[in-house]
Amino acid sequence: MEYKSTYAQDDDYDSYDCVKHLHYNSDSSTALPFLYFRNIRYLEYLPIYQENLCPNIRTDLLTSFFVYLYDFAFKYQVQVLIDRSPLLYSLQLRTDRNPLSLFDEFTSKSIRQLDLHSPHACWNEQYCTTFSHTSLGLQCEVLTIAVENRTAILCLVNSMKNLRALTVFSRDDPWKMKLDYEQFPLEEDMHIKWLQRQLPSTCTISRVKSLPNKIRLWIQ
Known part of the structure; x- marks a missing residue:
């Protein structure tokens, strides 16, 4: 998982509201139990396992979505994320x-x-x-x-x-x-x-x- 923030003291907070760009793959979910992203505008997503995007990542403000789908078996996860993104x-x-x-x-x-x-x-x-x-x-x-x-x-x-x-x-x-x-x-x-x-x-x-x-x- 990679993310960009504009806030200098993000390490002190569980909620990373300044993060607008996020790179995420299914394997990242184990690192996210206590991290919350509520203002993501751009998301790169690589589904590896058949599980949905971590619920800690809010996508209601998402406008741009990049997905690398190497296995069409993961297309369901992509549609679920699209459904969660009304501004996409x-x-x-x-x-x-x-x-x-x-x-x-x-x-x-x-x-x-x-x-x-x-x-x-x-x-x-x-x-x-x-x-x-x-x-x-x-x-x-x-x-x-x-x-x-x-x-x-x-x-x-x-x-x-x-x-x-x-x-x-x-x-x-x-x-x-x-x-x-x-x-x-x-x-x-x-x-x-x-x-x-x-x-x-x-x-x-x-x-x-x-x-x-x-x-x-x-x-x-």
């Missing part, structure tokens, strides 16, 4: 397998931002279409993801009715290995030019300067 806006999910099956079961009334980018899970058009009809896919406004090809990008934009911003890595992008985007003029970026031809002019498309192998789309 952002969910980042990392897994060694394609997480699409999880979204048939994960539900939340508050989540609007999803980060599903993983080198192990580049989604094709069928996956994108299926995801867009799930509960979280229907309400998602901000999405980060990796796809097999640029046609899958069109599928996401056209089928996710509430999507406003999309950051995407496309496996068929010929510029995906370029490290310094500034060296290459925009007119040579055929991947973006193709997307511009296929999408409405109200859609703004550009490279992410810090990560030029990703494309960002603003959808109006």
Whole structure:
């Protein structure tokens, strides 16, 4: 377990109200019987054992949740935590397998931002279409993801009715290995030019300067 606090004398208190960021795995629960976290805004969670998040950790103020789910058998714990977090806006999910099956079961009334980018899970058009009809896919406004090809990008934009911003890595992008985007003029970026031809002019498309192998789309 790791946590960040802004209070100099936290060691003198059982309740760590100044802690806003917490990294937690199931193995941490033995260290928490007398520690209370009531103001967590950001939580990193690695479920190792099939037990729910320690009740000493309050999540009613949680807005951002990062989970590494290496075993889908632990998906129940993730949903329980989501249910305990009425203000949760952002969910980042990392897994060694394609997480699409999880979204048939994960539900939340508050989540609007999803980060599903993983080198192990580049989604094709069928996956994108299926995801867009799930509960979280229907309400998602901000999405980060990796796809097999640029046609899958069109599928996401056209089928996710509430999507406003999309950051995407496309496996068929010929510029995906370029490290310094500034060296290459925009007119040579055929991947973006193709997307511009296929999408409405109200859609703004550009490279992410810090990560030029990703494309960002603003959808109006």
